[in-house]
Amino acid sequence: MTAPFDVAIIGAGPAGMAAAVMARKQGLSCVVFDEAGRPGGQIYRAVTERPERDRQDILGPDYYAGLDLVEAFQRSGAEHRAGTMVWSIAEGEIHWRSRSGSGVTFARRIVAAAGAMERPFPLRGWTLPGVMTAGAAQILLKSAGLVEDDIVFVGCGPLLYLVAAQYCRAGHPPRLVIETTPRRNLGAALPHLPRALLAARYLFKGLGLIRELRAAGVRIERGVEQVELEGEDAIRGVRWRSGGRWQRADTGRVALHQGVVPNVNLAMALRCRHLWDERQRCWRPALDEWNRSSQPWLWIAGDEAGIAGAVSARLSGAIAALDIARDLGAIDERERNRAGTPLRAALGRDRAVRPFLETLYRPSDVFVVPQADDVIICRCEEVTRGEIARVVKEGAAGPNQAKGFLRCGMGPCQGRMCGHTVTETMSALSGKGQEEIGYFRQRMPIKPITTGEIAASAPFDGAGA
Amino acid sequence: MRSPHKTGIAVIGGGIVGASVAYGLAARGEKVTLFDEGDIAFRAARGNLGNVWVQGKGAGGPAYADLTRRAAKDWDDFAHDLGAESGIDLHFRRPGAFFFCFTEAELERRSKTLTDLDAQATVPSRFEVMDNAGIRRLLPEVSSAVVGATFCSDDGTTNPFHLLRALLSVFERRGDYRPGHPVARLAPDGSGFRVETPQGDWLADRVILTAGLGNKELAPGLGLSAPIRPVRGQILVTEKLKPFLRYGISFIRQTVEGGVIFGESSEEAGLDDRTTPDVIQTTAQRAVAALPLLANAQVVRSWAALRVMSPDGMPVYAESAAHPGAFLVTVHSGVTLAPFHAGPLATALSAGRLDPAWQPFSSDRFSVPAS
Amino acid sequence: MFQRLDLREFDTSFTFAGRAIPAREGENLAAAILRADIKAFRSTPRSGAPRGPYCMMGVCFECLVTVDGEPNRQACLETVHGGMVVEPQAGAAEINR
Numbered sequence: 051m052t053a054p055f056d057v058a059i060i061g062a063g064p065a066g067m068a069a070a071v072m073a074r075k076q077g078l079s080c081v082v083f084d085e086a087g088r089p090g091g092q093i094y095r096a097v098t099e100r101p102e103r104d105r106q107d108i109l110g111p112d113y114y115a116g117l118d119l120v121e122a123f124q125r126s127g128a129e130h131r132a133g134t135m136v137w138s139i140a141e142g143e144i145h146w147r148s149r150s151g152s153g154v155t156f157a158r159r160i161v162a163a164a165g166a167m168e169r170p171f172p173l174r175g176w177t178l179p180g181v182m183t184a185g186a187a188q189i190l191l192k193s194a195g196l197v198e199d200d201i202v203f204v205g206c207g208p209l210l211y212l213v214a215a216q217y218c219r220a221g222h223p224p225r226l227v228i229e230t231t232p233r234r235n236l237g238a239a240l241p242h243l244p245r246a247l248l249a250a251r252y253l254f255k256g257l258g259l260i261r262e263l264r265a266a267g268v269r270i271e272r273g274v275e276q277v278e279l280e281g282e283d284a285i286r287g288v289r290w291r292s293g294g295r296w297q298r299a300d301t302g303r304v305a306l307h308q309g310v311v312p313n314v315n316l317a318m319a320l321r322c323r324h325l326w327d328e329r330q331r332c333w334r335p336a337l338d339e340w341n342r343s344s345q346p347w348l349w350i351a352g353d354e355a356g357i358a359g360a361v362s363a364r365l366s367g368a369i370a371a372l373d374i375a376r377d378l379g380a381i382d383e384r385e386r387n388r389a390g391t392p393l394r395a396a397l398g399r400d401r402a403v404r405p406f407l408e409t410l411y412r413p414s415d416v417f418v419v420p421q422a423d424d425v426i427i428c429r430c431e432e433v434t435r436g437e438i439a440r441v442v443k444e445g446a447a448g449p450n451q452a453k454g455f456l457r458c459g460m461g462p463c464q465g466r467m468c469g470h471t472v473t474e475t476m477s478a479l480s481g482k483g484q485e486e487i488g489y490f491r492q493r494m495p496i497k498p499i500t501t502g503e504i505a506a507s508a509p510f511d512g513a514g515a
Numbered sequence: 516m517r518s519p520h521k522t523g524i525a526v527i528g529g530g531i532v533g534a535s536v537a538y539g540l541a542a543r544g545e546k547v548t549l550f551d552e553g554d555i556a557f558r559a560a561r562g563n564l565g566n567v568w569v570q571g572k573g574a575g576g577p578a579y580a581d582l583t584r585r586a587a588k589d590w591d592d593f594a595h596d597l598g599a600e601s602g603i604d605l606h607f608r609r610p611g612a613f614f615f616c617f618t619e620a621e622l623e624r625r626s627k628t629l630t631d632l633d634a635q636a637t638v639p640s641r642f643e644v645m646d647n648a649g650i651r652r653l654l655p656e657v658s659s660a661v662v663g664a665t666f667c668s669d670d671g672t673t674n675p676f677h678l679l680r681a682l683l684s685v686f687e688r689r690g691d692y693r694p695g696h697p698v699a700r701l702a703p704d705g706s707g708f709r710v711e712t713p714q715g716d717w718l719a720d721r722v723i724l725t726a727g728l729g730n731k732e733l734a735p736g737l738g739l740s741a742p743i744r745p746v747r748g749q750i751l752v753t754e755k756l757k758p759f760l761r762y763g764i765s766f767i768r769q770t771v772e773g774g775v776i777f778g779e780s781s782e783e784a785g786l787d788d789r790t791t792p793d794v795i796q797t798t799a800q801r802a803v804a805a806l807p808l809l810a811n812a813q814v815v816r817s818w819a820a821l822r823v824m825s826p827d828g829m830p831v832y833a834e835s836a837a838h839p840g841a842f843l844v845t846v847h848s849g850v851t852l853a854p855f856h857a858g859p860l861a862t863a864l865s866a867g868r869l870d871p872a873w874q875p876f877s878s879d880r881f882s883v884p885a886s
Numbered sequence: 887m888f889q890r891l892d893l894r895e896f897d898t899s900f901t902f903a904g905r906a907i908p909a910r911e912g913e914n915l916a917a918a919i920l921r922a923d924i925k926a927f928r929s930t931p932r933s934g935a936p937r938g939p940y941c942m943m944g945v946c947f948e949c950l951v952t953v954d955g956e957p958n959r960q961a962c963l964e965t966v967h968g969g970m971v972v973e974p975q976a977g978a979a980e981i982n983r
Contacts, residue, residue, distance in 0.1 A: 085944060085963065092943060105891070140792050150925075154792075167945050177948075179925035179938030186942035194917035195892030220891055283936050284925045300924075302887070313945075321789065429940075430947065432932045436812050444684050447694040448554025454676040457772070462754055462815050462947040462958075467940075488554055493790055493817045498754065498958070502810030504799035600926040754958065755931040773931060773978045811981045813958050 055081045056372055058144050058157030059128075060136050060316065063091020064360045065352025066163035067119050068367035070128035076375035080128040081155060083136050083146055089120050092185070093163055093360045095194040096401045108219045109192060110212075112255075112360070119364060131155075138494035141347050143373060145507060147499050152507040159347055160372045162273045162317060163367060166310040166353035169332070169413065170471045171205060172420045172427050172435075175279030178308065184307035188213045197222040198303040202288050204277055205307040206231040207411045211259040213305065218266035227263065227270045227301055228277060228290050230308065232414040239409035246406035248399050253406075271297070276416065279304055308413040311470055314356045318492035322343055326485040329408045330357055331418060332470060333489055340373035340390070341366055349374060358401050365397040418471065427475065428468040430461020435475060448488045449473060462498050465490045522548040522691065524864070525710045525719035527698050527733065528726035530595055530677065531849035532856060533551040534682035536725055538597075539861025548691040548717060549683075550698050550710065556563055558727050558790060559849065562750060562820020563675040564768060564776060566850045569640050570614060574628050577635035578875040579829045582855060584638035587669055589854035594673065597857075601681035606771040609671030612763030613650065615657075615663040615805055622663040623816070629665055642667040654762055656806050672768055675850055680804045682857070698726070701736045701789035703838045708737070721840045723864060727823045728786070732846045738837030741845050742881050745786055745821035749794045750778035751802070753812040760806075767809075775812060777802040781822075790819045822847045826881055832860065833878040835870055842869070843878065888921050898968035902951075909966045916942060916949050918960035919972070927951055927961060928975040950975045956980070 057073045059066045062084035082089075090097045094116030106114055124131075131148070138145035139162075143153045166185045174428075175181070184203060190196040193379070201224045212266040214224050246253060263270060276291040284382050289298045311332035318324065323344040325337040334356040341349045349370035352363035369390055376386040419428060423436030433456045446452045449459065449472045458472055459465035465472075469490050477484045495504075526537040529551025537549040569587045573580025581737045594607035616622035626644045633640070643649075643666045650664050686692060693712075700711040701722060710717040722737065724730050730741040755773030766779035779801065780794045795817060803810045823845055825831055830846035842864060846852055863869050896908035902919050909918040916939045919927065926936035927949045939949040940961045949961040951972050956981035961972070 076922055087965075107892075138792055138795070143792065145792060167943070169918065177935065177937060179936050180928075182938075182940050182942065188940060189942040190888070190917055190920065191891075193912050194921070195890060196888040196917055197891060198888050200887070222889065281943075283937075306744070429937075430930075432930060432935070441680075444680070444687060445551075445692050445694045446554075447551070450554045450561065451694075455680045460752075460774075460816060462813070463945060466945050487747060491555065493819075494792075494795065494819065497811040497944075499808060499813045501753065501799045501803055501812050501814055504751075504814060505798055505803045505810065507796060511820055756979050757980045759981070808981050811956075813979075 052143065054156035054158050055079045056157070056378055057159050057161060057371065058083065058155060059163060060139070060144070061091060061163035061165055061352070061354070061428060062086070062089040062123070062130065062132070063093060063163060063352060063363065063401060064116065064119060064164050065163065065165075065354070065363040065367035066091070067123035068364040069161045069163060069351055069371040071119070071122050071126045072202050072368040072371035073374065074126040074128050076371065076380045078375060078378065078380060081131060081157065082128050082146065083134045085133065085135050087133050089123055089130060090116055091418045092189070094120060095189060099492070105195070108216055110216070116360070125332070135497050137497050137499045139316065141345070145386055147503050148171070150266055152499070152503040154507060158378060161367070161370050161374070162354055163352040163363075164311055164313040164316055164352045164354045166357055168307060168494060169309045169311045169418070170467050171306040171308050171417065172471050173277050173279055173306070174422060174425050175281060175285070177426055178279055178281045178285045179283070180281070180285035180302055181279055181304045181306065183209050184213045184305040187305040188216065191216060191220065199307055200225055200227065200301055201303045202226045202299060202301045203305050203307070204228040204230065204288065205417070206413060207307055207309040208256055208407065209310070210307040211256065211263065214268065215259040215262040219269065223266040223268050227268055228274050228288065229270055229272045230274050230277065230414060230417055233273045235410050235412060239406050242406035242409055246403040248402035249474040252403045270319045301308060308417055309411060310353065310357050312356060314469070314489070315464060315466060315492050315496045317343060317348075317350055317354070318489060319494055320348060320497055322348065324489065326483070327356060329405070329412060331413060331474070339394070341370040358404060361400045362397055365400065367394050369393050369397070413485060415478070418474045420471070420475070427471045428458035428461065429462050430467070431457040433458040433468070434462070436476050438472065439479055442476055449476060449490045452476065453490055464496070465492065519709065519716035519718045520544055522717055522719045523721070524548070525550065525708065525717060525722045527701065527722065527724050528708070528729060529683065529692070529694065530558050530634070530725070530727055531679050531682070531853060532727070532844060532846060533725035533858035534679055534686060535849070535853045536723055536844060536861055536864065537690060538682045538686045538806070539857035540865055541686050543758060543861060543865040545865055546690075548719070549686060550696045550712065551692070551694040552697045553695050557745070557786065557821050559727060559820050559823060559847070560675050560679045562604050562748065562818040563850060564750065564766070564778070564848060565672050565675045566763065567609070567671040567673055569669040570612070570642055570665060571629060571632065572848070572851070573636065574632050574828065576829050576875065577632070577637070580636040581638045582830070583848070583851055584636065584669070586852045586855040587671070589858065590671060593854035593857070596749070597681050597685065600685045603677050603681040603684065605677050605681060606674040607671060608771070609669070610762050611668035612670035612765065613666050614765045615661045615664050617660060617662060617665055617804070619662055625665055627757070639665065640669045653692060656759065656808055658805055658807050660804050670763055672763055673850060674770065676848065678853060685791070698733065701733050703737070703841070708838070708841060721867065722842070724841070724843045724845070727845070728821060730843060734843055737841035738795050738835040739833060739841060740845045740881070741831065741843055741876050742878070743823050743825050743845055745784070746824045747780070747782045747784040747788065747819055747821055748778060749780045749790050749798060750776055750818045750820070751795065751798055751814045752776045752816040752818070753809070756812060764805065769803060773810065777809075786821065788819045788821055790817045830876050831878050832869055832873050832876040840867065887923050890921065898966065900966055900968065900970040902973060903974055911966060911968055913928050913966050914962065915964035915972065918966050919961060923953045925973070929977055931978040934977060
């Protein structure tokens with residue numbers, strides 16, 4: 051076996067890149083695995099590419115803020131394994147697959163920075179072709195230069211407005227924005243406003259987006275209490291109810307969004323302790339103040355550690371790498387603290403806006419727990435709310451019994467598209483808290499891989515190879 | 516403190532074994548409370564190939580071979596009746612199954628074991644020995660690395676999740692199912708038994724221990740002994756594939772839904788039910804060695820689960836000598852034996868007396884004479 | 887229907903369900919199919935319902951297609967190569983010998 055890397059990092063988004071840069075700065079050998087062909091993660095996807103570089107007027111300055119980090123990462127001397135999917139992790143070993151084959155790489159410490167995904171948004175008709183997430187619409191805009199001229203945005207959260215505004219800038223204002231943020235959220239969020247002013251630029255940015263939509267003449271429906279998507283072989287229209295009245299619009303494309311949640315599959319599969327975050331309505335790993343998880347060899351940074359956005363992700367990646375440098379004896383505790391204190395202070399300031407934003411955009415119960423029995427919860431296995439309700443009535447204690455009985459969470463997405471909904475739905479139906487209900491028991495592989503690739507996987511290389 | 520609830524028979528453990536016994540007892544008119552853990556349990560039912568398996572079972576213990584063969588024969592009626600009662604299709608199929616051998620010596624040993632077993636067992640079950648060409652006629656996908664196989668047409672499969680759900684859902688109509696009631700302690704109390712859970716206590720006239728690995732801890736409180744240990748198995752599951760595998764293979768099968776599940780590992784790992792990279796890899800290698808086309812199938816899930824293993828691998832059916840009315844049922848083939856547990860065993864437990872013919876399964880066989 | 891902001895010429899093509907689709911070498915496969923106004927990429931194994939890309943980031947597995955005979959490719963993670971033959975995945979995958 052070749053010498054292991056000091057640190058292996060999963061994900062080359064802001065957290066992973068910042069962790070790599072810091073690890074290298076502390077003299078640690080470092081390898082970074084990422085599924086994408088280019089560094090940047092979802093947020094800075096394709097930021098180094100042309101013609102994306104020429105689309106600043108559409109994508110906005112926050113997107114290009116990633117450029118300096120990508121460049122620092124590329125100069126850092128960290129080994130970047132692009133286009134490489136990690137399918138299994140155990141203490142000291144990372145099992146991966148790339149176009150050229152499958153293998154194992156050894157590392158003394160691991161940083162998981164696998165980012166976030168959009169919260170499942172189970173509406174009647176959400177599986178119809180033509181329905182996608184707002185993030186998907188943004189990816190098509192960012193990396194393929196595609197805009198849909200007939201799109202309807204549905205949901206809540208800052209990304210919904212950002213993508214809608216980017217569509218306006220591209221000269222294709224969306225047909226309609228259906229806003230599902232409960233009206234009462236604003237009142238609940240106001241007490242958090244003074245603290246949020248510490249990170250006021252986020253607030254100005256948000257208000258600016260709404261102004262842009264207004265200026266472009268985009269119709270915005272607010273306080274919407276119910277939404278259904280219509281169509282047979284593809285999306286044809288959207289229906290919504292607000293103030294007790296149903297309305298309808300034709301459309302061939304719907305983009306859904308109600309916030310993002312951490313990618314929990316990896317840390318769950320490693321049996322890291324997780325908490326239910328009530329304000330963010332999601333699972334997040336329990337971490338110490340240096341982002342170390344309940345597995346002593348694993349640190350978790352960025353949105354995978356709890357949603358806080360790209361700036362915080364960058365800081366948390368650097369913080370995790372500093373602590374690993376201490377853990378491996380490259381620096382002592384005093385040096386770590388000296389370097390880490392300003393980072394943690396900056397993190398605190400950046401996160402000051404979170405309580406306000408999270409309360410304001412907290413999705414309403416009716417959109418995280420489907421209200422009608424025929425609504426599909428598990429897209430892969432086509433399991434409906436009605437079926438979940440039936441096994442709850444039969445006494446299924448939690449998601450794992452439900453999974454066995456109904457197959458929800460057994461498909462190729464490995465529970466990503468239904469896990470949060472199953473927890474929330476079983477909680478709502480049984481009256482038990484989400485933490486008590488729990489989550490699917492995840493296991494490797496954390497992404498599908500062929501039997502042949504598992505069979506052929508062999509120890510590959512290390513820092514000293 | 517609240518006064519305890521009362522029940523006729525307390526069944527401890529809501530896996531396939533406990534649910535089979537509870538279902539059978541409730542069908543015989545007994546007042547039954549079934550105590551179950553929460554969502555995270557060492558539930559062998561959830562880490563299970565779902566084989567209704569006959570060939571080779573009971574080597575060295577003909578009573579076990581007969582028990583298995585009878586139960587397996589009863590599976591058709593059992594699956595039909597339980598399916599009709601519950602409205603849940605158990606996906607029971609009996610296409611027959613292969614046991615693959617990769618060397619001539621292994622095939623010879625295997626065929627001798629099965630021949631010897633057949634001579635000892637009183638309930639018949641036929642098997643065939645095939646060479647690679649023979650297998651290929653039934654299963655063209657087989658690798659040339661497979662030298663031969665034994666094939667038994669009594670072997671079948673079911674969906675263990677559907678089996679468990681069907682048992683529980685029918686039981687629930689007649690009995691009292693208590694999920695989220697882990698049993699902390701069992702003890703004799705007056706003429707009956709006290710069942711202690713965090714949600715309160717129950718007094719039962721009789722108690723049946725079907726708690727899998729939990730039996731080991733709970734049995735001594737009733738004057739019983741369950742010298743069982745966990746034996747870990749790891750399993751891989753592919754995405755759904757169009758049906759191609761018409762027969763079972765001891766460690767590979769395609770489910771009715773289309774996924775192929777495979778694995779045969781056996782490890783002493785204590786109560787650690789995690790998967791491990793080395794065994795996952797060996798499992799994948801063995802599957803590809805048997806059926807090369809599996810190399811192209813996507814694995815979407817894995818499991819590790821803990822078998823409930825007695826020292827000789829055979830079931831334990833015992834009544835407490837010190838505290839009559841307390842029974843121990845512990846097996847690692849809860850799927851195959853389900854018709855027995857829900858049928859003849861439930862009849863005996865309802866009558867409060869085990870059949871003397873089951874003496875080979877008493878836990879006395881493990882006791883070491885005092886020195 | 888999707889409109890292009892990137893007005894560079896297409897320099898290659900591939901087929902989806904037998905239909906020739908113009909594209910740029912190395913671009914994202916799902917994006918190229920969507921741009922051709924195709925919404926359904928596959929049908930589900932359980933009910934046969936049509937599905938198309940949902941997340942575009944490799945999470946949802948809704949955009950599964952067969953690429954040059956290899957099933958289960960996530961179109962959102964594949965890049966276009968001239969002449970590649972892409973087929974919708976109808977129900978469960980079929981594995982090749």
